[in-house]
Amino acid sequence: MSPEHYARLNQYVTLVIKQLSGSEDHESTEGQEGKSVTDQLEEGLDNIKKLAFELKKAKDTDS
Helix, strand or coil: CCHHHHHHHHHHHHHHHHHHHCCCCCCCCCCCCCCCHHHHHHHHHHHHHHHHHHHHHHHHHHC
């Protein structure tokens, strides 16, 4: 995984943790102006799915 992938994954995991702990409200968060937390979580889930698929393809190619 590239550093960019790690950074994006970390951003979404942090957002999920904040949401689940109740320390994040439903307003947009820093760096994601105009997007609700729900939108950011959905986008993050889509990106995680894409990343997992890319990693699986790379692993299958190496085998």
